Amino acid sequence: KKIAQADSVAVIGLGRFGASLALELMKSGTSVLGIDLDSEIVQELNGELTQVVRADATKREALEQLSLNEFDRVVVAIGTHLQASILTCSKLLSMGVPHVWAKALDDQHGLILEQLGVDHIIYPEKDMGKRVAHLVRGAMMDYVEIDSGFAMVKMNSPKVLHGLRLGDSNLRKHYGVTVAARANADGKWQNADASTVLKPGDRILVLGPIEDTEAFGQLPE
Ligand code: ADP
Numbered sequence: 001k002k003i004a005q006a007d008s009v010a011v012i013g014l015g016r017f018g019a020s021l022a023l024e025l026m027k028s029g030t031s032v033l034g035i036d037l038d039s040e041i042v043q044e045l046n047g048e049l050t051q052v053v054r055a056d057a058t059k060r061e062a063l064e065q066l067s068l069n070e071f072d073r074v075v076v077a078i079g080t081h082l083q084a085s086i087l088t089c090s091k092l093l094s095m096g097v098p099h100v101w102a103k104a105l106d107d108q109h110g111l112i113l114e115q116l117g118v119d120h121i122i123y124p125e126k127d128m129g130k131r132v133a134h135l136v137r138g139a140m141m142d143y144v145e146i147d148s149g150f151a152m153v154k155m156n157s158p159k160v161l162h163g164l165r166l167g168d169s170n171l172r173k174h175y176g177v178t179v180a181a182r183a184n185a186d187g188k189w190q191n192a193d194a195s196t197v198l199k200p201g202d203r204i205l206v207l208g209p210i211e212d213t214e215a216f217g218q219l220p221e
Contacts, residue, residue: 008033008050010066010074012057012088014041017103017124018077022049033066037084058087060095069095076102076118079109086112093117138217141203151210157182157202158219167194175216177208 008031011022022032022045031050035057036042042054055062057078068074074097078085085102092100093116101120104110110121127145134143134153142154161169166179182196183189183203198204200221206213 007031008071010035010068010071012036012074012076013078013085013103014038014045014052015077015079017079018075019045021075021077026050033071035066058084058091060091063088063091063095068092069097071097073097073099073101076100079103079105079124082109085109086116089113089116089118134214134217138214139219139221140217145210146207149210151208151213152180153206153213153217155204155206155217156221157198157200157204158216158221159200160219161198162200163197165194166192166196166198175208176212177206177216179204180207181205 009025010033011018011025012035014022014034014036018034018036019041022034025032026049034042034045034049034052035055036052037054037056039054042052045052053066055066057063057076063069074092076085076088076092078088082105089100089102099120100118101122102113102118103122103124104113105125106123110123113121130145131143134140138155140153140155144152146152161171161179172178179192179196179198181189181204182192182198184199185201189205192204206216208216
């Protein structure tokens with residue numbers, strides 16, 4: 001069976017990262033073609049993804065046979081095998097795949113992929129380390145770097161904001177951040193606006209420059 005390639009994603013390398021990514025895509029309703037060299041891995045994921053194939057992704061014929069050139073988005077999740085990662089990316093790019101995403105183990109690996117022309121480079125270990133550092137350090141419950149320098153943080157509402165209309169709190173002026181949404185004790189999220197008044201125990205979603213969201217995240221509840 002052949003899946004409609006344009007709105008599907010091909011994931012090459014179904015190790016811990018690739019498999020988790022592929023399964024998450026399936027959950028959100030995306031069709032996924034998974035490819036791995038290891039037949040045991042292929043067997044394990046058989047039935048979990050739209051299609052799973054055992055193939056050597058460094059071989060152009062294999063990629064052509066699987067019509068990878070017809071995919072809009074292909075993720076190369078091969079990390080530890082540097083040579084396989086580089087060869088696979090270079091073949092995909094020369095086949096004209098519009099969006100190649102690739103996992104890099106470190107900066108050097110990332111630099112090579114960048115020079116090849118890979119447009120989206122993912123550093124799972126590095127990014128997760130940064131993210132966990134923010135969580136370990138403060139009251140933040142979740143942290144996402146939106147783009148370099150800007151972040152979104154989930155945290156408990158700090159005491160300084162309790163009982164005050166957000167519109168009167170001078171939040172942006174004093175702390176450089178914006179409260180985008182809040183959830184009350186029963187966990188229901190709502191957009192926040194100028195008339196929102198936070199209570200102890202509320203959770204909030206805060207947006208702003210990293211240093212500012214970080215400082216704000218350290219305020220006592
Ligand atoms: P992780 O750390 O996420 O487990 P790895 O880099 O260790 O990632 O795993 C990458 C996966 O890519 C492995 O399952 C491996 O079998 C697969 N792989 C390695 N080389 C190739 C290749 N040439 N073609 C297809 N899959 C490959």
